[in-house]
Amino acid sequence: MSLPRRAFVTAAAAFAAALTLAGCGSGTTGAAAELAPAKGSTAPNGTVVNLSPNQNRVSTPKVDAIAALVPEEIRKKGTLTVVDSLGTTPPLDFYANDDKTIIGVEPDIATLIGNVLGLKVEFNPVSWENIFVGLDSGKYDVGLSNITVTEARKEKYDFATYRLDILGFEAKKGSGLKVAGAKDLAGRSVGVASGTNQEKLLISWSEENVRNGLKPIDIKYFQGPEFYLALSSGRIDVYVGPNPSLAFHVVQSGETEIAGTYSGGGADVLGKIAATTRKDNGLVKALNAAVEETIRNGTYAQVLKRWGLEGEAVQSSEINPPGLPKPKP
Known part of the structure; x- marks a missing residue:
């Protein structure tokens, strides 16, 4: 298969090869419920997936120097409000077998970021379009929902990357x-x-x-x-x-x-998924440093391995890298 960009070929090939070996299951609700078994199964890398609400998520210590980068308003409330999707896209973001607890790689990454920043993470599942409405209004601090960096979005949002798209x-x-x-x-x-x-x-x-x-x-x-x-x-x-x-x-x-x-970035750009926050609100440096810390200490790799997504790993977190180009007029 011919794929864009040499760097993408290597990552995508490894990822696609891993994904074809096996899959995991979910306890999603509604129309998605028929897609998954009621009990646990196996991730592409052979790891048994925990589908219960008791996730025992990978955790990491607070880093005071990085926590100090968080805007004062957020530090005072002690909570990082994370907006994510409605929980129907396993293994990214989906419901545990209690049909109400959000689990997946995105909530796990959000939890790690919260750990480093010393903040309690509050998940807010909404429809896709309302992710951006909530970020625009300041209702939510950051979006972690498989959001791709694009040049158009960079006009309104700041990005700290954490996965390949x-x-x-x-x-x-x-x-x-x-x-x-x-x-x-x-x-x-x-x-x-x-x-x-x-x-x-x-x-x-x-x-x-x-x-x-x-x-x-x-x-x-x-x-x-x-x-x-x-x-x-x-x-x-x-x-x-x-x-x-x-x-x-x-x-x-x-x-x-x-x-x-x-x-996901198209033919000319290696697509990247990023933590997304309202532009110039002062949070992106803290998010970037938090992701970098988890990459450095190995907890980031543990989370990706937990969901069989090692092939989507980034080597480092970038702030506002080149994104999907704007459509040509």
Whole structure:
């Protein structure tokens, strides 16, 4: 498979190889409940996944020098308000088998950051669009919900990176579909969640196909796990989303496969996931230093290993690195 950028090829190949070995389960609610077993299972690296509300999360000591970087208002309240998704995207962010406790790699990373900063972490699960509404209003301090760094978002938000952003394309098993670029989806019906970078990628690919005399992509929108039914029934040919959650579902269902992976940053930028906070509110340096501390002391690696996501590790946390480019006019 041809993938963008040499650096991305190495990371994505290792990650994709690991993800195809096995999967883990969740206790998600509603439509997502059918996707996972009621009890525990195994992560891609062979680690048994704890699906109970008693997570025994990896922890790390407070570092006073880093905690001192936190804006005074947040230090005084003693709480870091974290906004995340509604809990339906295992292994990133999903519900434990009590159907109410948020678990996954994102809450674990948030907890580590809170540890270093000496702050209690308060999770606030909301819909995707309300993550940014809450950050804009100051209701929440930081978003940790698989948020990709983009040049457009950098105008309103500051970022401290903590994972690579790898997108996946999920198709029915045996479809023969292989996705490495725009032409592979010409004339295809493709599902995606609105307001995401995956949507932007599909729109740009569709426009590219038209410019090249190919058919546009027939984009279908889904805001929840109902896309699995559309995929199994043939109403869509493929779905594009975060590779960890799609690979998770592939192993559980036994009916689908990953037809390709791609950098969440597009063809020219290595996509990166970041802790996201309102621009110039003074928090990003503390977030960056906290992530750096967890990388240094090894707890970051422990968390990724716990969820089988070692292939998404970053070597260091960056503040506002190059992000997904703005669409060309």
